[in-house]
Amino acid sequence: MAHYVTIPIPAASLQDLVQRIFEAAGCAPGEAHRVAEHLLGANLAGHDSHGVARVPRYVEWLEKGYVLAGQKVETITDGGGFVLLDGKFGLGQSVAREAAAIGISRAVTSGACIVGLRNAGHVGRIGEYAEQAIRDGILSIHFVNVAGSVLVAPFGGVERRFSTAPFCVGVPLPGDPVLLDFATSRVAEGKVLVASNGGKALPDDALIEPDGSMSGDPHTLYGDYAQVGPRDAAGGLGAIRAFGEHKGSGLAMICELLGGVLTGGGACGPITERGRIANGMLSIYLSPKHFGTEAEFHAAGRSYVDWVRAAKPIDPALPVLAPGDSEARLRADRLANGVPLQPDTWEGIKRCAIALGVAVP
Ligand code: NAD
Numbered sequence: 001m002a003h004y005v006t007i008p009i010p011a012a013s014l015q016d017l018v019q020r021i022f023e024a025a026g027c028a029p030g031e032a033h034r035v036a037e038h039l040l041g042a043n044l045a046g047h048d049s050h051g052v053a054r055v056p057r058y059v060e061w062l063e064k065g066y067v068l069a070g071q072k073v074e075t076i077t078d079g080g081g082f083v084l085l086d087g088k089f090g091l092g093q094s095v096a097r098e099a100a101a102i103g104i105s106r107a108v109t110s111g112a113c114i115v116g117l118r119n120a121g122h123v124g125r126i127g128e129y130a131e132q133a134i135r136d137g138i139l140s141i142h143f144v145n146v147a148g149s150v151l152v153a154p155f156g157g158v159e160r161r162f163s164t165a166p167f168c169v170g171v172p173l174p175g176d177p178v179l180l181d182f183a184t185s186r187v188a189e190g191k192v193l194v195a196s197n198g199g200k201a202l203p204d205d206a207l208i209e210p211d212g213s214m215s216g217d218p219h220t221l222y223g224d225y226a227q228v229g230p231r232d233a234a235g236g237l238g239a240i241r242a243f244g245e246h247k248g249s250g251l252a253m254i255c256e257l258l259g260g261v262l263t264g265g266g267a268c269g270p271i272t273e274r275g276r277i278a279n280g281m282l283s284i285y286l287s288p289k290h291f292g293t294e295a296e297f298h299a300a301g302r303s304y305v306d307w308v309r310a311a312k313p314i315d316p317a318l319p320v321l322a323p324g325d326s327e328a329r330l331r332a333d334r335l336a337n338g339v340p341l342q343p344d345t346w347e348g349i350k351r352c353a354i355a356l357g358v359a360v361p
Contacts, residue, residue, distance in 0.1 A: 005198075005342070005343060006199075006340030006341060006342060006343075007340065007341050007342075007343060007346050008337060008338030008339065008340050008341075009338050009339050009341055009346070010338050010339075011040060011043075011044065011334060011335055011338065011339055013361055014040060014043075014052060014339055014341075015036045015037060015040040016036075017349070017353060017358070017360065017361065018035070018036035018039055018040065018052055018055055018349070019032045019033050019035075019036035020032075020353070020358045020359075021036075021055060021059065021349070021352060021353050021356060021358050022035050022036060022058075022059075024353075024356035024357060024358050025058075025059045025062045025063070025069075025356060026062060026069050027062075027069045027070070027091070028069070028070060031069060031070065031091060031093075031094055034091075034093050034094055034097065035058070035091055035093045035094075038093040038124050038125070038128055039051050039052045039054060039055065039124065040052065040339070041125065041128060042124060042125040042128075043334065043339045044330065044331045044334045044335060044339065045125065045127065045327035045330060045331055046326060046327055046330035046331075046334075047125050047127075047188075047190075047327075048190070048194050048199065048200075048341075048345075049187075049188045049189070049190025049191040049193065049194055050124050050125040050188070050190050051339070052339070052341070052345070052349060053190065053193060053194055053197065053341075053342075053345045053348070054122070054124070054190065055348070055349050055352055056229075056230060056348045056349065056351070056352045057230060058091075058122070059352050059356070060230060061121070061122075061276075062091075066089070066121075066276040066277070067089055067090070067091055067092075067121035067122070067276075068088065068089050068090055068091070068121070069090075069091060070090070071087065071088045071089065071090025071091070071094065071095055072088075072090070072094075072095070072098065073085040073086065073087055073088070073090075073095050073098050073099055073102075073117070074086045074088055076264070080106075080110075081106070081110065081112060081113060081114065082113065082114040082115070082116070083102060083103070083106075083113065083114075083115055083116070084115075084116040084118070084263065084264070085099050085102070085115065085116065085117045085118070086117075086118055086119050087099070087117055087118065087119045087120030087121065087278070087279075088119060089119055089120075089121055089276070089278060090120065090121055091121045092120045092121040092122045092123030092124060092279055093123065093124055095117065095120045095121070095123075096117060096120050096123035096124075096129055096279070096281065097128075097129070097132065099115050099117040099120075099281070099283070100115070100129040100132050100133065100140075100283065100285075101132070102115060103115035103133075103140075103283055103285040104132060104133050104136050104138050104140075104285055105136075106285070107133075107136075107138045107285035107286060107287045107290075108136055108137075108138065108287060110290070111286070111287050111289075111290030111291070112284070112285065112286050112287065112290070113284075113285045114282070114283070114284050114285075115281075115282075115283045115285065116262065116263040116264075116280075116281075116282050116283075117263060117279075117280065117281045117282075117283070118260075118263040118264050118265030118278070118280045119147075119265050119278045119280075120265075120278060120279045120280070120281065121278065121279070122146075122277065122279060123144070123279045123281065125181070126142050126144055126166045126167075126168040126181055126281075127168055127170070127179050127181035127324075127327070129142060129168075129281075129283065130142065130168050130169065130170025130179055130181065131170060131177075131179065133170055133172075133285055134170050134171075134172040134177045134179075137172050137287065137288070137289065137294075138172065138285050138286065138287055139169075139170065139171050139172060139285070139286045139287075139288060140168075140169070140170045140283055140284065140285050140286070141168070141169050141283065141284040141286075142166075142167065142168040142169075142259075142281055142282070142283045142284075143165075143167060143254060143255045143258040143259045143281070143282045143283075144165060144166045144167070144168070144255055144259045144279055144280065144281045144282075145162075145163050145165045145255050145256045145259035145260035145265070145267065145268055145279070145280050146163035146164060146165065146268055146277055146278070146279055146280075147163070147260055147265045147266045147267065147268055147277065147278045147279075147280060148268065148269075148276055148277040148278060149163045149164070149189075149233070149268055149277040150162070150163060150268040150269035150270070151163060151164055151185065151189055151221070151233055151239060151240050151268075152164060152165070152184070152185045152239055152240045152241070152242050152252060153208050153239035153240070153241055153242065154242055154249045154252070154253070155242055155245050155246045155248075155249035155250075156246075156249075158208055158209070158210055158211075158212050158238075158239065159210075159239065160239045160269070161268075161269065162184065162185070162242060162249075162252040162253065162255075162256060162268060163256065163260075163268035164183040164184065164185040164188050164189050164240065165183065165184045165185070165251075165252045165255035165256055165259065165268070166181065166182060166183045166184065166188075166255070167180075167181075167182065167184055167251055167255055168180060168181040168182075169181075169323075171301070172288070173298060173301045173302050173305065174298050174302050175302060176305075176322070176324060176325065176328060177324060178301075178305060178322055178323050178324055179323055179324030179327065180323035180324070181323070181324075182243075183243070184242060184243055184244075184248050184249075184251050184252035184255055185240040185241065185242060185243060185252070186203070186205070186206045186207075186240060186241040186242065186243045187202055187203070187206045187240060189221070189233065189240065191206075192206075192207070192218050192221050192222070192231075192240065193218075193231055194342065194345070195216075195218050196218035196222060196225065196231055197342045197344035197345050197348070198227075198342045198343065198344050199342040199345070201216060202216040202217075202218070203216055204216035205241070206240060206241060207220040207221060207238050207239065207240055207241065208220075208238055208239050208240075208241050209237070209238045210237050210238060214241075215238060218231075219236060220236055220237070220238035220239075221233050221236040221238060221239070221240060222235045222236045223235030223236040223237070227344060228344050228347050228348055228351065229348070256268060258282040259279075259280040259281050259282050260280040262282060263280045263281070263282060264280075265278055265279075265280030266280070305322050308320065308322060309321065309322055309325075
C-alpha cells in the first residue's frame, strides 16, 4: 500500500482558523462558523475531498463574486407539501442548510415535504443535510447536480456530460443511522484534488483520456498545474468516469434531471460561461412517524441492518459495514487524534490565511 505524509491538525484549532479565514473573506461570524463547521465535519467524516482543502477555492469564489456571503433562500413556488427555493448563489452551507430546515420542519409537522433548491453555491458534503434530518427523526433522499461543472464521462463515452452529481439517503434508526452518500462519478472531483495535492492516489481507472485509455493521473482532469495553488478542471482534456457502469451512469443522469433541470438551475452543461458553478438539489423529507410504521420500522430496520453487518466477511479483519459506519468510525478517531492534512493542502490554507491577514497558529 502507498504511504503518503500527513500533518495531524487538532480539529478545534483547524475549525477556528477556517472560521477566521471566512470572516476575513467577508462572511459574518455566524456564516463563517457554519462554513468552517461543515468543512471540518467533512474531514472528520473522512471525506477530505469536501473538507478544508476547499478553503482556497471557496475564498477565490467569494473574491470573484461567483458565490455570495449573507444570502437567504428565496421562495419561487410554495405548494405546502413541496417548495422550490432559489439559493441566489449564496454560500451553499448557508442556503442548503436553510432549505433543509424548511423541508424537515414541514415533514415533522405534516409528514412529508419535497424541496427543490437551485442556484446554491457549493453545498459540500450532502450527508450533512441528511444528518440534519436524522436529528429530527426524518428520512431524506437527495438528488444533486452541479450546474456549470461538467466533469464526468457517461458509460461508453469519453467526453464529459455529467457533473459528479451526488446521491444521498439518510435513514434514522435507533443506535446508528444509515447514511448513504456518494458522488455518481467513480471518484468525487475533490478526491482528484486531494490526489493532486499529494494525498491518496486515485484508482488507475478512475479517469479516462480522450482516446479511451484509463488513467489515475490528476493531470488527465486538470492539465498542467503548480504544486501549491488552485486547480482548474477546464485545463485537462480527459474526464472522470461515471461509477457502476450503465447503472451509475443512469443514476448520474437522474441527478442531473431532478437536481438540475427540474429545479430550474439547469444540467451541468454544455457550459456557456465558465467560472461560476452552482448546486441544484431535489430533496424528499419523510416522517416515518406520520407514515404510521415508525415503531416497526425502527425495530425491524435496526435488526435488518445488524444482520447485514453480521454477514461473514471475505477478510476477517474487515467486517461488513453499513453505509455511514466508516464515517462514524473516522469521526471518533479524528476528533481524538487530529485531522490528517496533506502538506500541500495545509500550505494552501496557510497561504490563503496569510493573504487575508489571518494569523496562523
Ligand atoms: P465514497 O466513495 O467514499 O462513498 C461514501 C459512501 O460509501 C458512504 O455512504 C459510506 O458510508 C459508504 N461506504 C464507504 N465504505 C463502505 C464499506 N466498506 N461498506 C459499506 N459502505 C461503505 O464517497 P464519494 O463518492 O467520494 O463522495 C464523497 C463526498 O462528496 C460525499 O459526501 C458527497 O456528498 C460529496 N459530493 C458533493 C458534491 C457537491 O457538488 N456538493 C459533488 C460530489 C460529491
